[in-house]
Amino acid sequence: MGEGKYKGGRPPLLNDEHVEVLRAITTEQPRSSLGEVTRELGRRTGMNVCTVTVRKALRQAGIERVKPIRKPTQRALVRGGTPLRVGYTDAHRREDGPSGMNTDLTEAEWALVADLFEREGMRGAPPRYDRRTVVNACMYLVRTGCAWR
Structure with missing residues (x-):
């Protein structure tokens, strides 16, 4: 991401300052989704990038995210709030x-x-x-x- 690591082609959209902001976001909000991290990066830096760019920058910087906890969707619930069992029966x-x-x-x-x-x-x-x-x-x-x- 720094100037010494650039190997030609299109220059990276996110520089070292953006990567530090990403590091701060993932530290403060470890279970946030990739979309949430991308929106927060845009809010803090004004940089409007897609989630693929953020994922690539996180990977290149060696930043590991914790998987977000998924909430059950309305379709996954049946009456009474018990999860619907799907699959091989x-x-x-x-x-x-x-x-x-x-x-x-x-x-x-x-x-x-x-x-x-x-x-x-x-x-x-x-x-x-x-x-x-x-x-x-x-x-x-x-x-x-x-x-x-």
């Missing part, structure tokens, strides 16, 4: 179905989409193949990328 576990493929829909997944594929009134010719089998075949083709016949 028993509903996602696959049983060996008729074809035994890991791309087959589970019972829970089929319950969600069955009404899209089941006909009401049973008019027309009866289906040749079970609709769930056809959907499972489509899921296999989409997942594996094999050619359609």
Whole structure:
């Protein structure tokens, strides 16, 4: 960042004085986000730079930031304030179905989409193949990328 370290190309936007301000900001507010550090640098020095420039200057100066504590978002909370559990659950576990493929829909997944594929009134010719089998075949083709016949 100093004059001796400059190796050509575009000159750095932040000089040694700016780096000292960054050092003071990260010492005073150790858990602030990169955006907050950038805004505070702009407030103190009048220098309007992007967060990428600040991140690069912090890295070059060897300044380590502490990760900010993240607050749960509104979408992550359900009624009662308990966090919503997302991820792999028993509903996602696959049983060996008729074809035994890991791309087959589970019972829970089929319950969600069955009404899209089941006909009401049973008019027309009866289906040749079970609709769930056809959907499972489509899921296999989409997942594996094999050619359609």
